[in-house]
Amino acid sequence: MHGVWKYWAPPLERSKLATTTFTGSSVGVMIGLPASAYLVSHIHWSAPFYVFGALGVVWALLWSYVSGSSPANHGYISADEKTYITEKIGTVTVQNMTLTTLPWRDMLTSTAVWAIIICSFCRSWSFFLLLGNQLTYMKDVLHIDIRNSGLIAIFPQLGMTIVTLTSGQVADYIRASGKMDTGSVRKMFNTLGFSFEACMLGCLAFVRDPVIAIVCLIIACSGSGMCLSGTVFMRLFGNSEL
Secondary structure: HHHHHHOOOOHHHHHHHHHHHHHHHHHHHHHHHHHHHHHHHHHOHHEEEEHHHHHHHHHHHHHHHOOOOHHHHOOOHHHHHHHHHHHHOOOOOOOOOOOOOOOOHHHHHHHHHHHHHHHHHHHHHHHHHHHHHHHHHHOOOOOOHHHHHHHHHHHHHHHHHHHHHHHHHHHHHHHHHOOOOOOHHHHHHHHHHHHHHHHHHHHHOOOOHHHHHHHHHHHHHHHHHOOOOOHHHHHHHHHHHO
């Protein structure tokens, strides 16, 4: 999606369009965790693998039909929409890099590149930590039955979905209004999102009350949704977005 959006997202609509796309990961977890808990409890431990594997194949076929790498290559986009997008974005410069032509020294000594690496690592680490261990944490630490924990796990992801969509709209509004430049907006959302997430996840180490722990999880996940208005665009559009 990082490679696709640079051809499709007009500059002042990038936040809301791309955050809407990446909200799919939160919605998927929100549906998948309780569904997995149900399948494991009522069918077999392997059932989620078969169900989600089959759905992934179906989705891949649908995606190959409805998608296009750029407006120019799309099968049935309207002429007005194609003109609007291409005029807003302009010419997209693509360089076919190889391992020998990549500017390794400039990349490794670039503060912008290291900012992208560090933020991307932190965002991915916390997301997959919660994805892989949230149900286990509720079961082993909070002693919540797996059938109930699957339903409770919806709320942190719901909070992330709402905050992700909202932050994308707010980020584009601030940029379009001229109140803050693009770099400042990205840094603000990164700072707020990572701060909320780090504080709340740290609190979980000292909390054993299920209600307080779930509230901390909801705030942590919701806060991480703000990071998508920062880290995603640093990866999508590069140094110009810092």
